[in-house]
Every structure is written in structure tokens, then in C-alpha cells.
Amino acid sequence: MHRISKLSLPVRPTLFLLIPLVLTLLAACTPDNHQSTFGTAGPVAKDQADLFKFIFWISAVVFVVVEAAVIYIAIRYRRRSDSDKLPHQTHGNTKLEITWTLIPVLILAAIAVPTLTDIWAQQSHVPEDQGEVLNVEAIGHQWWFEFRYPDQEVIVSNELHIPVGRPVAFKLESQDVIHSFWVPKIAGKVDMVPLNDNYMWMIGDEVGEYYGQCAEFCGIAHAHMRFRVFVHEEEDFQAWVDGMHTAPDTPLAGSSEASGKNLFAANCSSCHTIDSTAPGSYAREISAQQARWNGWVSDIENSGIVSAPNLTHFGTHSTIGAGLKDLNKTTLEQWITDPSSIKIGTRMQKHAAVYDTDNNKAKLTASEISDIANYLLSLKPGSTPSGEVANNSASVDGESLFTTNCSSCHSTGDDTIVGPGLAGIADRAGTRVAGQSVDAYLRESIINPNAFIVDGYPAVMPGWEQLGTESIEALVTYLKTLD
Ligand code: CUA
Numbered sequence: 294m295h296r297i298s299k300l301s302l303p304v305r306p307t308l309f310l311l312i313p314l315v316l317t318l319l320a321a322c323t324p325d326n327h328q329s330t331f332g333t334a335g336p337v338a339k340d341q342a343d344l345f346k347f348i349f350w351i352s353a354v355v356f357v358v359v360e361a362a363v364i365y366i367a368i369r370y371r372r373r374s375d376s377d378k379l380p381h382q383t384h385g386n387t388k389l390e391i392t393w394t395l396i397p398v399l400i401l402a403a404i405a406v407p408t409l410t411d412i413w414a415q416q417s418h419v420p421e422d423q424g425e426v427l428n429v430e431a432i433g434h435q436w437w438f439e440f441r442y443p444d445q446e447v448i449v450s451n452e453l454h455i456p457v458g459r460p461v462a463f464k465l466e467s468q469d470v471i472h473s474f475w476v477p478k479i480a481g482k483v484d485m486v487p488l489n490d491n492y493m494w495m496i497g498d499e500v501g502e503y504y505g506q507c508a509e510f511c512g513i514a515h516a517h518m519r520f521r522v523f524v525h526e527e528e529d530f531q532a533w534v535d536g537m538h539t540a541p542d543t544p545l546a547g548s549s550e551a552s553g554k555n556l557f558a559a560n561c562s563s564c565h566t567i568d569s570t571a572p573g574s575y576a577r578e579i580s581a582q583q584a585r586w587n588g589w590v591s592d593i594e595n596s597g598i599v600s601a602p603n604l605t606h607f608g609t610h611s612t613i614g615a616g617l618k619d620l621n622k623t624t625l626e627q628w629i630t631d632p633s634s635i636k637i638g639t640r641m642q643k644h645a646a647v648y649d650t651d652n653n654k655a656k657l658t659a660s661e662i663s664d665i666a667n668y669l670l671s672l673k674p675g676s677t678p679s680g681e682v683a684n685n686s687a688s689v690d691g692e693s694l695f696t697t698n699c700s701s702c703h704s705t706g707d708d709t710i711v712g713p714g715l716a717g718i719a720d721r722a723g724t725r726v727a728g729q730s731v732d733a734y735l736r737e738s739i740i741n742p743n744a745f746i747v748d749g750y751p752a753v754m755p756g757w758e759q760l761g762t763e764s765i766e767a768l769v770t771y772l773k774t775l776d
Pocket residue numbers: 433434436471472473507508509510511512514515516518
């Protein structure tokens with residue numbers, strides 16, 4: 294019979310090959326890694342990391358003690374020869390049983406105290422004593438993030454800007470499925486659940502750029518659903534907020550950007566808002582986003598619109614595709630041409646008419662794509678003073694007013710976007726209300742649209758009185774030219 298006299302250790306060369314592999318994997322734990330939870334830059338992430346380390350070291354001690362005992366006992370009391378007999382069997386040992394019950398109780402109690410303390414500190418209230426609280430509504434969409442600043446009336450997609458050292462209170466929402474909001478170095482992670490808002494707070498302790506990631510499987514592009522957080526000095530944050538209320542300069546006539554602006558209006562503006570700088574635009578974007586969602590969800594297979602990132606001042610963004618790639622002319626052109634070459638599953642490519650081709654690539658020439666890219670990259674705060682309505686002061690050109698303010702919901706042809714296509718609106722307008730002139734009907738429809746909702750369309754259009762009489766007249770004149 295085989296005699297187990299020697300402990301046979303299966304030390305083979307292949308084992309040594311595992312060592313560099315394990316070291317390589319461990320290198321991923323470096324605090325320098327963008328999504329490492331070890332290099333923290335905020336109190337929430339730091340408390341969570343400290344708690345993790347505390348539990349890790351307790352577990353490490355338990356592991357070593359238990360494994361050492363197992364190995365010692367296995368060697369010390371192993372069967373030494375064929376004549377070894379079964380040892381005397383015992384049952385019950387009160388002292389031992391009390392000991393191995395008490396030790397885990399003490400360990401769990403030791404873990405529970407800091408765990409509950411941290412949960413209480415992070416979930417019970419926003420630490421208002423640590424600075425003026427900034428409110429942000431973070432909304433998960435398949436597959437990008439929307440950030441709304443209700444007090445500043447700013448909306449931005451995929452790139453969150455916050456001031457250093459101030460508590461930021463988040464209301465976490467989802468428009469479609471469950472996502473999870475996670476900024477590994479600053480705070481994490483809380484689920485974004487449809488119809489059930491969650492709340493969390495965080496403080497960014499160090500100025501810098503941080504990676505965010507959706508941390509709940511939410512569909513095909515889940516792993517590519519990222520975002521960035523920019524922590525600014527207070528005055529830089531205020532400058533950013535002011536910039537978000539400052540319209541971009543109008544492209545020079547005849548420039549590539551001007552051409553891009555028209556192409557954007559024709560192909561992209563039903564879903565992407567680019568002008569959330571004017572007063573009133575915050576509420577408008579919220580209702581437009583809701584209308585896009587309603588449009589999509591009511592006809593998921595055939596919808597021509599989808600919820601989409603707000604692209605106001607897109608030229609100031611650092612990334613494209615929800616934090617996937619650095620934003621530059623090359624990546625932007627690639628994105629416009631064929632989004633799935635960067636990020637699989639984009640709804641835009643499935644639903645936007647411009648991608649309705651055999652190979653699902655954009656129905657645009659290389660130079661048209663270049664124009665759109667140039668235009669988007671040119672979108673930055675311009676020289677218009679903060680708070681003024683773009684195009685309201687100098688220009689009363691009805692067509693450009695329409696492009697800026699109306700074209701995200703109305704086409705100039707027969708296609709329905711959110712509202713009806715406006716081709717031939719002048720002919721229809723004259724027949725709507727007895728005794729009302731075409732001009733009066735159009736004017737009233739702009740100022741008080743809900744008075745005349747056409748059956749079958751959602752009552753989502755806001756009034757546009759703030760454009761001012763001169764601009765409204767210019768718009769009416771332009772609308773009458775559409776046939
Ligand atoms: Cu959103 Cu995963």
C-alpha cells in the first residue's frame with residue numbers, strides 16, 4: 294500500500310510563471326489608477342476606503358490564523374503508518390465552543406461599529422456645516438449621464454463640474470433602467486432607480502479631473518457608460534456656471550461652422566439641445582427631454598427621437614461618448630460617422646434618420662461631417678454678456694431664430710419631431726380659428742402654444758414671450774415662407 298511518508302509539494306516551473314501574472318494583476322490596485330478606490334480625494338471615499346482596510350486586515354489575521362492551524366494540524370496529526378489507528382472520538386467541548394462563538398461575535402461587533410457610523414454619516418444628512426451645499430440632479434440614461442443644477446439652471450451631460458471643498462447633494466434618478474452612480478476616488482456608489490429617487494452627497498477635496506462609471510449592469514453599453522467629474526476652485530466653478538449662461542458667438546457667414554450649424558439643425562437638433570444658455574432654457578430642456586423620452590417609449594421600434602445628451606458648449610467638453618474617448622476633431626468625426634465604432638449600442642445610430650442606411654453609417658459627406666464637427670467644437674461661451682437671450686439683441690433673422698429656438702422640436706418639412714412639421718403652416722393657420730388672421734394665429738401659437746395644441750401632440754411646448762416682439766414678428770414672417 295502507498296505510504297504517505299513525505300509531504301509532496303507540487304512545486305513546478307509553471308507555478309513560478311504565475312508569480313508575475315499575480316503581480317501584474319495586483320498592479321491594478323495602484324492608487325494612481327483612475328478608478329482605484331485607494332487613492333481617495335474626498336471624505337466619503339476616504340471613509341469607505343478606511344473601512345475597507347480595517348475589515349481587510351481583520352480578515353487577513355483570521356485567514357492566517359485559521360490556515361496556519363489547518364496546515365499545522367494536517368501535518369502534525371497526519372497518518373504516519375499503516376498501523377496508525379483512528380484516534381479516540383469525542384463529542385462536545387464547552388470551553389472550545391464558547392471560545393469559537395465569542396471570537397466571531399467580538400470580530401463582527403468590532404466591524405459593525407465603524408460600518409454603522411459611516412453609513413449614518415453618509416446617508417442621514419448632507420454635512421451643511423462644511424460649506425454651502427450645491428444641489429445636483431444626476432439622471433441615468435441608456436447609456437449616458439445627465440446632470441442638472443436646479444439652483445444655477447444649468448444642464449450638462451457626462452461631465453460634472455463641482456467646486457472644491459463644498460458638499461454636493463445628489464438626487465439620483467433614472468429615466469429607463471437601474472444604473473449606479475460611482476466616482477471611485479470621491480464617492481461611491483448609489484443606484485439610480487427609475488421612479489424611486491436616491492440621495493447621496495460627496496465633497497471633492499482636491500482640484501482635478503476624476504473618472505466616474507455606471508456600476509450597475511444596464512444593457513449593452515453598460516461598461517461604456519462613464520462620465521468625468523471636474524473639481525474646480527470656487528471662482529473657476531462660478532466662471533463655468535456663468536459660461537453656461539453665455540451664448541456662443543454666431544458662426545461667420547460662409548464658414549465651415551456656419552454650414553455645420555445648418556447641418557446640425559437639419560440632422561441632429563431634434564434630440565440634441567445646443568442652446569441651453571438663454572433664460573427659460575432650463576425648463577425647456579427638461580420638457581424637451583421628457584417629450585423625447587415619451588416619443589421613444591411610445592414606439593420603441595420606429596421612433597425617430599430618443600433622449601439625448603445636451604450639447605450646449607460642447608466645445609468645452611473633454612470627452613466624447615460618455616467619457617469614453619478624448620474629444621478632438623478626429624474622434625468627433627468618427628463618432629458622427631459611425632458611433633458604434635466607438636461605443637456599441639448607441640440609440641442615436643438606431644433611431645436618427647441620418648443613420649438609416651445599409652451600413653448604418655451617417656448619410657453625410659466627409660466635408661459635411663467635418664463642418665458639423667467644426668461647429669460643435671466651436672460651441673463655447675461667446676462674447677454675449679451673461680443672461681442675454683442669444684440672437685435677441687442684434688439679429689432678428691427669423692430663420693436663425695427658428696434654428697436656434699424651435700428646430701429641436703419642429704421640422705420645416707412634413708416630419709413630426711416632437712411637434713408637428715411646419716411646412717405649409719401659413720395655409721393651415723388661416724383656417725384654425727374663425728376670424729383670426731394668419732399672423733395673429735402664429736403669434737399667439739408662439740407666445741401661448743397650449744391654447745392651440747393640435748390633437749395627438751403632447752402639451753410640452755413652453756411659451757416664448759421672452760423672445761420679445763421684434764423676434765416673434767421675425768419668426769412669424771419666416772414661418773409664413775415655409776411651404
Ligand atoms: Cu448604466 Cu450600467
